[in-house]
Amino acid sequence: MFKIIAITLIFTFCFHVCSAQDEALSNRVANYDMDIYLDIEQKKLDASTQLIWKNISMDTITELYFHLYYNAFRNSESTFFKERGVPAWLTKDIDEECGWGWSNITNFKDALGNDLTGNMQFVHPDDDNKDDRSVLMVPLEIPLLPGQAHVFNFQWQAKIPKTMPRTGYNKDFFFFAQWFPKVGVYEPAGMRFSKDGQWNCHQYHSSGEYYADFGNYDVKMNVPQDFVVASSGELKGQTKKGDRKTWQFKGHDIIDFTWTCSPHYVINEDSYKHTKIQLYTYPYKDHFKSRYFSTIKFCMQFLDEHLGVYPYNTLSIVDPPIHGMFTGGMEYPTLITSLSFCFFPKGIKTPETLVVHEFIHQYFMQMVATHEVEETWMDEGITSYYEGRILDAFMGEHTSTINVLGVKCGNKEFNRAEFFGSGNETIAPNSIKSWNYKHGGYGDIAYNKTALWLQTLEGMIGLELMDKIMKEYFQTWKFKHPSRNDFIKIFNDMVVAELPGKFPDGMDWYFSQVLYGTDVCDYKIRSISNDENQSPRGFLSNLEDCSTVEDEHKKYKNRVVVERAEGIKVPVDIELTFEGGIKKLYNWDGQNRSYDITLHSDKKVINAKVDPDFKVMLDKNFINNSLSREKQSNGIKSLLKKVMTSLQHIMESVTLLI
Amino acid sequence: MSHVLQSYKAAWQFLIRHKWIISLLYGFNLVFALLAIGPFNSYIENIFANSDTINTLANQFDYSIIMDVVNEYGIGIGMTFSALFSYFIMYVLWSTFATAGFLGMYQKSLIKGHSKIKEFWSSGITFFFKFLRLNIYIILIYVIVIALMAVFFMKDGLDVFKMESEVALISRFWMLLFLLFVLGFFISIFRDVARSNIIISNPKYIHKTNLQSLKSTLRLRHISLSLINLIFLAIICLIFYTLKGIEAVWLSFLISQFYLVFRLCYRVVRGCSFLEVTQ
Ligand SMILES: [Zn+2]
Secondary structure: OOOOHHHHHHHHHHHHHHHOOOOOOOOOEEEEEEEEEEEOOOOOEEEEEEEEEEOOOOOEEEEEEEEOOOHHHOOOOHHHHHHHOHHHHHHHHHHHHOOOEEEEEEEEEEEOOOOOOHHHOOOOOOOOOOOOOEEEEEEEEEEOOOOOEEEEEEEEEEEOOEEOOOEEOOEEEEEEEOOOEEEEEEEOOOOOOOOEEEOOOOOOOOOOOOOOOOEEEEEEEEEEEEOOOEEEOOEEEEEEEEOEEEEEEEEEOOOOEEEEEEEEOEEEEEEEEEEEEEEEOOOOHHHHHHHHHHHHHHHHHHHHHHHHOOOOOOOEOOOOOOHHHOOOOEEEEEEEOOOOOOOOOEEOHHHHHHHHHEEEOOOOOEEEEOOOOOOHHOOHHHHHHHHHHHHHHHHHOOOOOOOEEEEOOHHHHHHHHHOOOOOOOOOOOOOOHHHOOOOOHHHHHHHHHHHHOOOOOOOOOOHHHOOOOOOOOHHHHOOEEHHHHHHHHHHHHHHHHOOOOOOOOOOHHHHHHHOOOOOOOEEEEEEEEEEOOOOOEEEEEOOOOOOEEHHHOEEEEEEEEEEEEOOOOOOOOEEEEEEHHHEEEEEEEOOOOEEEEEEOOOOOOOEEOOOOOOOOOEEOHHHHHHEEOOOOOOHHHHHHHHHHHHHHHHHHHHHHHH | HHHHHHHHHHHHHHHHOHHHHHHHHHHHHHHHHHHHHHHHHHHHHHHHHHOOOHHEEEEEEEOHHHHHHHHHHHHHHHHHHHHHHHHHHHHHHHHHHHHHHHHHHHHHHHHHHHOOOOHHHHHHHHHHHHHHHHHHHHHHHHHHHHHHHHHHHHHOOOHHHHHOHHHHHHHHHHHHHHHHHHHHHHHHHHHHHHHHHHHHHHHOHHHHHHHHHHHHOOOOOHHHHHHHHHHHHHHHHHHHHOOOOOOOHHHHHHHHHHHHHHHHHHHHHHHHHHHHHHH
């Protein structure tokens, strides 16, 4: 009886706490109240957490699963390092200063004070690596019934690792990402791929980071007084005591919480609509602030218009110092990291690219909270797709990645070149889990290939419909956990509704190739011929008159052969240019290995192009997309002139020296 | 100073009297460039001749297209570049010969008051190997200087995680670059003085002459003559830079050819003026 009363109290209490906040954007399953003490001498965190966890399923929950990410850095035997290998530079640092890290829960109690510490055990659901301690299971004394929320209190400590991927310390720079014991996601039957209710709490792998429930965070960090803290959420207060200062941040409806501190941060501020944008940088990199602010505001406006509003009041951009570059280029809720070096000229667009890429993640993985480990492409790939669109819109096509000393390259083209230059085009399909890219290709496929097939998809269904579908996808799935099936379903439904004539059966045929297949794509013009037309002759109309029917308008038999040189099949446009400049557009479903357009006309075909507008960005070779009867001598001459004069001057320059 | 200016003026007068030297140097530069570009031309034609990509490239060169070329037609690249490199080496050898040729010819004209074309060829033959050896020494000097600079540049290591910031590294880089220019300035003076001394005394072995040249490198007249020559080079570079934006293909080609001609003039005038001032 006591238990029933107590649990009812807990539930009521929790319900009160959770609903006392401003209007909830999410289901707020996992809510954290944390007190953190940073010991900069010992490189340790001393912390206590109060977790309020809500069971939103119809199942009774008998245990909780936690990520103890810092245990991935406990030693070289963790799954993280088994997969990645310990890089030489890490070993050197680790040996000098013992830079390994760990996370340890010292005391775990439920709301009734039951000590659950003794029941805790590490589990290794992914690879059975007994030396991996990145997932902890906590069996409960009091099960959580459907709809209940329970309070859990635990004390924990962490040894901060040195210069580990994405997190740790170096000198007096501290960055805390994947740093606190964080509850996994309970997936009820029917959610994503879950057939029965189950915990989804993967070990910490070398690639892929996120999957977590939404919740509210109230975090107090006690740090040395001269340290400046940048954090997820909004700053709610600072209190000084002796030589220490406590910073309190609150974040709502977010899936993670990250913070950083250093005595050297300088803060610059700007805003976009209701959002205060703060740039935390080092003094010698302060000159990048206008580049950051103009880019981020353009990006926020673009996504606001194309997908939906960024609902948070703050956005912090952190540009770490060179010795903290292991934390650069990362995305966390309401806090992103970029990376710049003070000597970057304007034409090197790395700061812009990173800040745009990481901000897009606020939409894809933070608000649309997909599973980065299981379906990396759903956040990294979609993000890369928008990265190209936004940077091209902001800085112009063909100049949005590099535009320095006459060397120009656009973001989309750069990503395409990266993919086709990787040698990993066919090494794995896009649908596998992050740790299954055992032989490479994780970034090439999850990031670049996805961006390319989304650009190709945009080319097939049109930009307008693409935008409409992506907006619908975002609005439907924000603050939820969609899987690829949910993404595909929205595409299928909307494409069938909007383009019934073109794609009556939806787009499954396409997703099956680009998501589950490993084929590449190459359409080429194989040949052009313009033979003298053979006029109809012989006994044409009866058995007596042997005749020839001349037709002035059918002087030539034009024949253009198009070839599908690789596996991927997509419909393509074919543009023929006739003598006199007349152009005609044809369409081929792209299914067979080859296809011909045969015509009878009074003019020769002088040029043929397959995919003339380069809509099929997945095509690995654009050079063979067109074929001319005549040599393109003007273009060649112009290129050769440039190369030759450069060569002449280079040759003469050497004689200047010797 | 008037001697320096006089030497500079005399070098120009010599060049104007023997315009064919420039024609010859330009002609060889053009021929070597055409020869070097030959394999590149057929390689490019083979890939692009009937594709529209080449026209797109001419208007808007996106460097990512290089990846399409490398991926799909990469086999020929190595051969094309090795052919290019071999013509490049031949051009350096020719330039060494030509410099020996026009300096020897100028020396004759300083002595006799006139000179003949055949003296260009005979001086080229006489001094070619001596100049070549000098070139090798100068390359060695550059290698040593750059190696020392690299050592100094990396004196605190290049481990980014050990750096407080990249500012120190960048300032060091700019400082070393400036130092390299300054050293390059003096190495060039040494080279011109050494060449002049070789031409004047035609020694059997050049070591002694080089040592003597090294001692006189820092003389004011040499420094001021080098500065005058560099001012001329800077002016023509500046003019070319301001005309660089011209879009018309043929016009920009012509402008760059004129620029090259002036650079060749710089080479001849510099060498000759040093020869006279070293007498
Ligand atoms: Zn990303």
